[in-house]
Amino acid sequence: MNYILKNLLIVIAISLWGCANQTSNNVLKENKHEPNTYVVKNVNVIPMTESNFEVIKNASVVIKGQKIFSINGQTPSNSKVIDGTGKWLIPGLIDMHVHTNADLNFKGNSPTQGATFFMDTQDVMTTYIANGVTTIFELGGRVEHFGQRNEVAKGKVIGPRMAIAAMINGGDTNNGGRTVNNSSDAKQAVRSLKAEGYNFIKAYSDLNIEAFQAVVEEAQKQGLKVVGHIPDAFKGKTEEAFVPNFGLVAHAEEFSKQIRKQEKTKEDAERFAQLSKNNNTWLIPNLIAIVKIKEQVQSLDSISSMEALKYVHPLLQDKWLNSNNYHKHSSSEFLKYLNDLIVFHKEMVVAFKDAGVPMLAGSDAGVSGVVTGFALHDELELLVDAGLTTGEALTSATRLPAKWLEISEKVGTVEVGKYADLLLLDANPLSNIKNTRKINGVFVNGRWLNRDAINKMLSELADWNTLNKEVYKWKNRRKY
Numbered sequence: 001m002n003y004i005l006k007n008l009l010i011v012i013a014i015s016l017w018g019c020a021n022q023t024s025n026n027v028l029k030e031n032k033h034e035p036n037t038y039v040v041k042n043v044n045v046i047p048m049t050e051s052n053f054e055v056i057k058n059a060s061v062v063i064k065g066q067k068i069f070s071i072n073g074q075t076p077s078n079s080k081v082i083d084g085t086g087k088w089l090i091p092g093l094i095d096m097h098v099h100t101n102a103d104l105n106f107k108g109n110s111p112t113q114g115a116t117f118f119m120d121t122q123d124v125m126t127t128y129i130a131n132g133v134t135t136i137f138e139l140g141g142r143v144e145h146f147g148q149r150n151e152v153a154k155g156k157v158i159g160p161r162m163a164i165a166a167m168i169n170g171g172d173t174n175n176g177g178r179t180v181n182n183s184s185d186a187k188q189a190v191r192s193l194k195a196e197g198y199n200f201i202k203a204y205s206d207l208n209i210e211a212f213q214a215v216v217e218e219a220q221k222q223g224l225k226v227v228g229h230i231p232d233a234f235k236g237k238t239e240e241a242f243v244p245n246f247g248l249v250a251h252a253e254e255f256s257k258q259i260r261k262q263e264k265t266k267e268d269a270e271r272f273a274q275l276s277k278n279n280n281t282w283l284i285p286n287l288i289a290i291v292k293i294k295e296q297v298q299s300l301d302s303i304s305s306m307e308a309l310k311y312v313h314p315l316l317q318d319k320w321l322n323s324n325n326y327h328k329h330s331s332s333e334f335l336k337y338l339n340d341l342i343v344f345h346k347e348m349v350v351a352f353k354d355a356g357v358p359m360l361a362g363s364d365a366g367v368s369g370v371v372t373g374f375a376l377h378d379e380l381e382l383l384v385d386a387g388l389t390t391g392e393a394l395t396s397a398t399r400l401p402a403k404w405l406e407i408s409e410k411v412g413t414v415e416v417g418k419y420a421d422l423l424l425l426d427a428n429p430l431s432n433i434k435n436t437r438k439i440n441g442v443f444v445n446g447r448w449l450n451r452d453a454i455n456k457m458l459s460e461l462a463d464w465n466t467l468n469k470e471v472y473k474w475k476n477r478r479k480y
Contacts, residue, residue, distance in 0.1 A: 036064070036065050036446065037062070037063065037064045037065075037069075037076050037078055037079045037080065038062070038063040038079055038080045038081075038082055038443075038448055039060055039061065039062045039063075039075045039076075039079040039080070039081055039082070040060070040061045040063070040082045040084040040089060040424065041060050041081055041082070041083060041084055041085070042058050042059075042060070042083065042084050042085040043058070043059055043060075043061060043084025043085075043087050043088070043089045043424070044056070044057050044058070044059070044084075044087065044088045044089065044428070045059045045061060045071065045088075045089045045414050046088060046089065046090045046394070046414070046429070046430065047413055047414040047415060048090065048091050048394060048395060048398045048399045048412070048413045048414065049399070049413045049414075049415060050399065053391060055430075056071065056072070059071055059072050059084075059089075060072055060073075060075060061084075061089060061414070061422075062074075062075055062076065062079060063420040063422075063443060063446055063448075064076065064446075065446055066419055066420060066445050066446035067417060067418065067419055067420055067446065068414065068415065068416050068417065068418050068419075068420050068422075069416070070416060071414070071415075071416055073416075080448075082424070082441070082448070084424065086426075087424055087425060087426055087440055088424070088425040088426075088427065088428050088429065088435075089414060089422055089423070089424055089425075090394065090398065090414065090422070090423050090425065090429065090436075091398040091399070091411065091412055091413055091414055091421065091422060091423070092132055092133070092134025092135065092160075092398075092411065092421030092422055092423055092442070092443070092444070093131070093132050093133045093134065093135075093361075093376055093397045093398065093423065093436070094133070094134070094135040094136070094137070094360075094361070094397055094398060094401035094402065094405075094411075094412070095128070095133050095135075095136050095137065095361065095362055095363055095365060095372075095373075095375075095376045095397070096137045096248075096284050096360040096361060096362035096401050096404075097137060097139055097250055097251075097284050097286055097362025097363060097364050097365070098136045098137065098138055098139065098362075098363065098364070098365040098366060098372060099138070099139065099140045099364070099365065099366030099367070100124060100136065100138050100145060100148070100162075100365075100366065100372070101119045101124050101313065101366070102119060102121075102124070102142070102144035102145055102147070102148055103115035103117060103118050103119055103144045103147075104116070104117050104144070105117075106477065106478065106480055107478070115144070116480065117480055119313075121148050121151045121152075121156075121157045121159065122157045122158065122159070123313075123461055123464070124148070124159075124372075125148075125152070125157055125158065125159030125160065126158075126311075126457045126458065126461050127308075127311050127371060127372045127373035127374060127458075127461075128159065128160045128372055128373040129158055129159060129160065129373070129442060129444055129449065129454070129457070130373060130439075130442075130454045130457060130458050131373035131374055131376065131377060131437075131439070132423035132436070132439055132442050133160055133372075133373050133376055134160050134161065134411070134421035134422075134423075134442070134444055134445075135160050135161040135162075135163070135401070135402070135405075135407075135411055135421065136160045136161070136162055136163070137163045137164075137165065137200075137227075137362070137401070137405065138162055138163065138164045138165065139165050139167070139202050139227065139250060140165075140167055140202075141164035141165050141166045141167070141198060141200075141202075142166075143196075145162060145164050146164065146197065148162065149161075149162040149164070158444055158447065158449070158457075159444075160444075161407075161410075161411065161421070161445075163199065163200065163405050163407075164198060164199070164200065165198065165199075165200035165201060165202040165227055166178065166193045166196070166198045166200070166201060166202065167202040167204050167228075168180060168186070168189050168190070168193075168201060168202070168203060168204065168207070168215055169204035169205070169206050169207060170204070170206040170207035170208050170211050170212075170231070171206035178193070180207070180211050180215070181208060181211055182210060182211060182214075183210050183211065183213075183214035184214075185211070186207075186210075186211040186212075186214035186215045186218065187214050187215075187217075187218040189215070190215055190218040190219050190222055190224065191218065191222060193224075194222045194223075194224055198224065199224060199225070200224060200225050200226070200227060201215060201219045201224050201225070201226050201227070201228075202226075202227050202228045202250070203215055203216065203226055203227075203228030203229060203231065203246070204228060204229050204231070205229045205231055205232050206231065206232065207231040207233065208231070208233050209231070209233045209234065209240065212231050212233070212234075212241070213243060216243055216244075216245050216246050217243070217245070219245055220244065220245035225245070225247050225248070225404075225406075226245055226246050226247055226248070227247065227248040227249075227250055228246075228248075228249070228250055229249075229250060229251070229254050230249065230254040230255065230257075230258060232257075234258065235257075235258050235260075236258075238255070238258045238272070238275065239275055242275050242276070242278070242279035242281060243279070244279070246279065246281055247280070247281060247282060247404070248281065248282045248283070248284065248360070248404060249276070249281060249282070249283050249284065250284050250286065250362070251284065251285075251286040251289070251364070252283065252284075252285045252286060252287070252344075252345040252348045252349075253286070253289075253290060253341060253345070255268075255269075255272045255348065256341055256344055256345065256348075260337075264340060264343075264344040264347075266347050266351070268344075269344065269347040269348045269350070269351035269352075270351045270354075270355070272348065272351070272352075273348070273351040273352045273354070273355035273357055274355060276352065276355070276357045277355045277356060277357050281357075282357065282358045282359065282360060282400075282404060283348075283352055283357060283358075283359050283360070284359070284360050284361070284362035285345060285348065285349055285352075285359055285362075285379075285383065285386070286362050286363070286364050286379070287342075287345055287346075287349075287379060287382040287383065287386065288363050288364070288370060288375050288378045288379045288382055289363070289364040289367050289370055290338060290341050290342055290345065291342060291378075291382065292367065292368070292369035292370050292375075293326050293338060293367070293368075293369070294335065294338040294339065294342065295369065296320075296324055296326040296327050296368060296369055297326050297327060297329070297330045297334055297335055297338060298330070298335065299327075300320075300321060300324060300327055302369065303320050303321055303324070303368075303369055304321060306369070306371070308371040308374045309371070310462040310465055310466065311371060311374075311458060311461055311462055311465065312371060312465065313465060313472070314465050314468050314469045314471065314472040315472035315473070315474060315477065317465070317469070318469075318472065318473050318474045319368070319474040320368045320369060322474060322475075323474045323475070324368060325368075326368060345386070346385075346386040346387065349383065349386035349387050349388065350386065350387040353387060353388065353392070358396075358400050358403075358404070359383075359388075359396050359400075360396050360397075360400055360401050360404060361376060361379050361380060361383065361393070361396040361397035361401070362379070363375035363376050363378070363379045376397065377434075377436050377437050380393045380394070380396075380397060380433050380436060381433055381434060383396060383433075384433045390429060390430050390431070390432070390433045391430055393433055394429060394430070394433075394436075398412050398413065399412045399413050400412075419445055419446070420443045420445065420446040421443060421444060421445060422442070422443040423436075423439065423442055423443075424439070424440040424441045424442070424443075425438050425439060425440060426438040426439075426440050439451065439454065441453075441454070442454065
């Protein structure tokens with residue numbers, strides 16, 4: 001789908017452009033001196049382990065340093081008590097498809113030129129943490145994202161763990177980025193990216209068949225996992241894209257665009273599910289992005305009335321409202337296509353579930369109208385609406401993403417020895433998936449943020465954005 005694909009490319013580029021955003025770090029400073037041993041008492045634990053999906057009721061969970069020290073074990077005498085009565089403890093959420101704002105040179109290249117736009121990394125990460133998203137998978141990775149990850153690791157920023165994938169595309173090499181059009185260049189690109197420190201490769205839409213297959217093959221040799229699009233070159237022969245080590249499809253739309261000009265049926269969904277099953281290729285359905293695009297095509301009121309808009313940088317607010325490419329291309333045909341996609345993608349969720357293909361929650365955060373952190377809760381609700389149980393939806397944002405990212409020994413479940421990335425909820429998410437929004441507090445790598453601290457971080461971010469609304473205009477972006 002050309003309109004969506006082109007605009008997603010624009011969004012990825014926009015998400016890399018930053019602007020100075022200097023909200024206060026008071027919450028970070030205050031938390032540095034808090035005790036590092038906590039006990040959450042009388043809490044209902046949903047461990048999300050494969051072998052034990054049962055709720056552990058009225059448990060005592062001790063967090064010592066960065067990790068879960070005990071569950072119903074001995075409580076250290078110096079522990080700070082958090083009352084978990086009537087509350088629910090789940091693993092921190094994982095968003096498997098994001099595009100995160102980072103510093104960028106907006107004005108071109110020169111031998112000594114650094115970035116010209118700067119993002120305050122805490123501001124970038126606040127909406128993730130405020131929503132209990134403690135791990136993200138960045139699918140447009142570059143060196144600035146490594147810098148952000150280091151700021152989090154140093155404790156300068158309260159932010160999620162970051163897995164980072166580097167994108168390789170094909171087509172016109174003048175378009176910039178990592179562009180390859182033959183097997184030799186594709187293999188060298190993969191080797192170079194491994195040397196740069198990437199663990200994941202994202203294959204993109206304009207790769208030709210030769211280059212795509214070389215990317216996936218070389219990535220396997222180098223021990224790198226591949227996520228991405230099904231390149232347009234495979235239309236009419238989709239099965240040829242499913243080669244070993246093509247481990248994760250980034251959108252359900254990657255399948256539907258393979259049959260763009262034909263009616264999409266339940267049988268098509270089942271065929272795609274079987275292709276994925278046979279190749280051990282997992283899926284990020286990414287339902288929320290198409291829903292948000294459809295809303296913008298219909299009316300920009302969907303943006304202006306959005307409660308979370310105040311947490312979006314003012315430059316992007318202005319872009320979404322006044323230079324919205326989805327809305328510019330509004331037509332009855334486009335709307336019909338998007339409606340058809342929404343229906344078909346629900347059928348795909350059912351077909352992939354029935355086929356036993358693992359699905360991972362990802363929001364495509366950074367796309368116009370898709371707000372980081374908040375959108376993952378939207379995605380979970382859409383997954384349940386499409387046919388997953390609440391437990392399956394939670395699994396798609398906790399244990400299964402950790403497994404695919406190969407960090408299961410660190411996060412994804414509530415178990416002794418795991419890092420304390422945890423979400424304390426005021427209501428049971430197994431009863432209603434919307435309860436993942438009822439956040440009482442978040443543990444981020446063992447650091448406790450209660451509701452007041454979270455509200456303060458969000459309030460400071462919103463205030464700064466509001467204060468600078470007239471400073472940053474999309475039409476002036478080249479001047480900054």
